[in-house]
Amino acid sequence: MKITLAHGSGGKATGELIDEIFAKAFDNEILSQMEDSAVIAGSKKIAMTTDSFVVTPLEFPGGDIGRLCICGTVNDLLMRGAEPKYITCGFILQEGVDTEQLKRIVKSMAETAKEAGVQIVAGDTKVVEGTGGIFINTAGVGFIDENVDISAKKSQDGDVIIVSGNLGDHHATILASRMEIENSIVSDNAPLNDIVHSLIAGGIDVHVLRDVTRGGLATVLKELAGSGKCTIELDETAILVSSQVKDFAGLLGLDPLYMGNEGKLVAIIPENQANQALELIRQAEYGEDAAIIGCVKKSDMDEAGKLILRTRIGGRRNLDILQGEGLPRIC
Amino acid sequence: MKITLAHGSGGKATGELIDEIFAKAFDNEILSQMEDSAVIAGSKKIAMTTDSFVVTPLEFPGGDIGRLCICGTVNDLLMRGAEPKYITCGFILQEGVDTEQLKRIVKSMAETAKEAGVQIVAGDTKVVEGTGGIFINTAGVGFIDENVDISAKKSQDGDVIIVSGNLGDHHATILASRMEIENSIVSDNAPLNDIVHSLIAGGIDVHVLRDVTRGGLATVLKELAGSGKCTIELDETAILVSSQVKDFAGLLGLDPLYMGNEGKLVAIIPENQANQALELIRQAEYGEDAAIIGCVKKSDMDEAGKLILRTRIGGRRNLDILQGEGLPRIC
Numbered sequence: 001m002k003i004t005l006a007h008g009s010g011g012k013a014t015g016e017l018i019d020e021i022f023a024k025a026f027d028n029e030i031l032s033q034m035e036d037s038a039v040i041a042g043s044k045k046i047a048m049t050t051d052s053f054v055v056t057p058l059e060f061p062g063g064d065i066g067r068l069c070i071c072g073t074v075n076d077l078l079m080r081g082a083e084p085k086y087i088t089c090g091f092i093l094q095e096g097v098d099t100e101q102l103k104r105i106v107k108s109m110a111e112t113a114k115e116a117g118v119q120i121v122a123g124d125t126k127v128v129e130g131t132g133g134i135f136i137n138t139a140g141v142g143f144i145d146e147n148v149d150i151s152a153k154k155s156q157d158g159d160v161i162i163v164s165g166n167l168g169d170h171h172a173t174i175l176a177s178r179m180e181i182e183n184s185i186v187s188d189n190a191p192l193n194d195i196v197h198s199l200i201a202g203g204i205d206v207h208v209l210r211d212v213t214r215g216g217l218a219t220v221l222k223e224l225a226g227s228g229k230c231t232i233e234l235d236e237t238a239i240l241v242s243s244q245v246k247d248f249a250g251l252l253g254l255d256p257l258y259m260g261n262e263g264k265l266v267a268i269i270p271e272n273q274a275n276q277a278l279e280l281i282r283q284a285e286y287g288e289d290a291a292i293i294g295c296v297k298k299s300d301m302d303e304a305g306k307l308i309l310r311t312r313i314g315g316r317r318n319l320d321i322l323q324g325e326g327l328p329r330i331c
Numbered sequence: 332m333k334i335t336l337a338h339g340s341g342g343k344a345t346g347e348l349i350d351e352i353f354a355k356a357f358d359n360e361i362l363s364q365m366e367d368s369a370v371i372a373g374s375k376k377i378a379m380t381t382d383s384f385v386v387t388p389l390e391f392p393g394g395d396i397g398r399l400c401i402c403g404t405v406n407d408l409l410m411r412g413a414e415p416k417y418i419t420c421g422f423i424l425q426e427g428v429d430t431e432q433l434k435r436i437v438k439s440m441a442e443t444a445k446e447a448g449v450q451i452v453a454g455d456t457k458v459v460e461g462t463g464g465i466f467i468n469t470a471g472v473g474f475i476d477e478n479v480d481i482s483a484k485k486s487q488d489g490d491v492i493i494v495s496g497n498l499g500d501h502h503a504t505i506l507a508s509r510m511e512i513e514n515s516i517v518s519d520n521a522p523l524n525d526i527v528h529s530l531i532a533g534g535i536d537v538h539v540l541r542d543v544t545r546g547g548l549a550t551v552l553k554e555l556a557g558s559g560k561c562t563i564e565l566d567e568t569a570i571l572v573s574s575q576v577k578d579f580a581g582l583l584g585l586d587p588l589y590m591g592n593e594g595k596l597v598a599i600i601p602e603n604q605a606n607q608a609l610e611l612i613r614q615a616e617y618g619e620d621a622a623i624i625g626c627v628k629k630s631d632m633d634e635a636g637k638l639i640l641r642t643r644i645g646g647r648r649n650l651d652i653l654q655g656e657g658l659p660r661i662c
Contacts (some may be wrong), residue, residue, distance in 0.1 A: 011652050048453055
């Protein structure tokens, strides 16, 4: 079956689409209220975020837009130290979407939501003209424990920067798919609950967390240097990129420091807890390749906001955020 | 300036777009956290909802996609008796969006958010190929007082149905805009806070609230008859349609009972409070034309789920939900 504009009318066809494809896959008690808003119990501090997903292709090695749209929003909640709880999803379907493909994507969303411990509690579907594209918006709510306070502004002099794994896998996967190049690279798209839980449960005084998505590690750390009013120094030799991604990026003249991931984070941790934090991340799911890659300096305020790469040959290179186009529609 | 794919890269151009257009217009303390999630205080029961907006044209008499996307989500929260508090917005911009138009739309969002008493606390922007279209997803969170319990399942035998005003204005506005017909019809898009607050503050035991959007009054009430396991009887002579909308719909062979609105609700109220509720709605903003249009029957279980129109000439007509296409992209 193909989606038509009738599926966006709000009438019978819309109802059938929702019943057949969405409600079955996402079934839970809150969603089954099927009213204008879902009502959920609440008490603690709330984290709230939103993200739209327009990735092309819709399905790629290691994932699809469904897994991606859950991971992206779950990870954004985790980066404030929140326990992700509830997700809403808004589908914008272009005419001609194949409902078999839509079912696969929705199944992937349901499975990823289960893995990440979140419930999909509300949804909306619109249909627009086009040729079978799918856009998904997810918004999320999570609860934060009283004693947790993680924020981009909290980095301190001497703090250590940890990255949870290799860079560039998701970006390289999307690019290879689009260029129809076959290789063994798969997307790293994953929910990072276990890493964040391990740090908090392990008593680490986490200062900053940020997931490394569009713009890549350099863009993310440059922004953190700005919001933390500090210098961040990176050690080029410590930053890991898999040999496949390195070769692929080299061939195309891309810098893995600016390539996006969808299952990696940077953590900024007090120096005296850095080794313990590294061990906790390495033992957590999706954190086995974690490494210490740099540190925070606040001694020289003229350097505030700078991101400096200590290169393999001993030089110092100032890094800026991503300029220009990058690869569009990687998420 | 026109939007290009570079504005979706996550790098410098994205940052400038956010700073120049979104952050300025939506400025508030929570949004200015500018982190992966907004953190907000919380305590009560939470209502959560989402809606995507794909209306075309983007600007129309009486409103635009910006006003619409705030009203739609605010109204969905209100329909559960929640106080709307926080909104996230996800923008999907097609290449070629004119930034002057985007600024007007964003300004309209900010003004409508202020009118509706909500803060925009998180956002996301993606850019896709295309020809200047704008899609906006809004998700919302509101808090519900302990003693408020409004749900589609709560209708009782004898309850009275009130509609807050004339039908079909938004639908007719969009259709006329698209057909390039000039007339005096303007969209009814509006946030319904005052009507809902007045009912709750006035001590009305509101059983059910539902906003009358895609699919029109008939679709909404047919669905409510199903979820409330009751028959709903409507009095055709009581249902108000403005003369301009009536003429326009007549010309095109449309039935106002199936035409969408964006600033109207139906309330299901105990019979002994119906007149008091009607008075409260009429005195509230956007409720001046409210009318009692029907009642709920639970006496005959064979009739459960039916929507019956008592016609002008004394007949009884069974109404179904909207079949087929309706007018796509009205919201």
